[in-house]
Amino acid sequence: MRNLPRAGIATAIALFVADQVSKFAVTRTLGIDSLGDARTITSFFDLRFVPNIGISLGLLPADGHLTRWALIALTGAISVGVAIWMTREKNRADQIALGFVLGGALGNILDRARLGYVVDFADLHIGEWRPFLVFNVADAAITVGVLVLLVRALLVREKPPVENSHA
Numbered sequence: 001m002r003n004l005p006r007a008g009i010a011t012a013i014a015l016f017v018a019d020q021v022s023k024f025a026v027t028r029t030l031g032i033d034s035l036g037d038a039r040t041i042t043s044f045f046d047l048r049f050v051p052n053i054g055i056s057l058g059l060l061p062a063d064g065h066l067t068r069w070a071l072i073a074l075t076g077a078i079s080v081g082v083a084i085w086m087t088r089e090k091n092r093a094d095q096i097a098l099g100f101v102l103g104g105a106l107g108n109i110l111d112r113a114r115l116g117y118v119v120d121f122a123d124l125h126i127g128e129w130r131p132f133l134v135f136n137v138a139d140a141a142i143t144v145g146v147l148v149l150l151v152r153a154l155l156v157r158e159k160p161p162v163e164n165s166h167a
Helices: 006-029 065-088 092-115 137-155
Strands: 038-042 045-052 118-124
Touching (some): 006 065, 065 092, 092 118, 092 137, 118 137
Antiparallel strands (some): 038 045, 045 118
């Protein structure tokens, strides 16, 4: 039997848990759970409740029962693909990056299945300028994982194994 990518699986589990715990802390512990609820943490970071019914940048809004479950099925299928890729990937760094993507995706899928939307709450800004959409730990994990995979694919070249030849 093949060796399981333990580092990737552990990363996915850790990020899934961190995502769910952070969402619970913001919505339940701090009570930031209705549209418009916000709490200033620093001059550049607020906790702000935003129920996200779509995917990144508000694309593919799932505002009905059918579209919600279709989006869950689509992101679930992508997650299965990521999990399969992770089990076949030999490079540990890529396994971990795929774990970031998988853990984040599963966190957002659970929200959408359970609540009908994804809980976003992290609001980075400079004064009134908000260069980012409100996001969550899962979104950040997916972004970091994809960026690592892209950088490694485009900029990091693995050296081929050196063959021993006796002349």
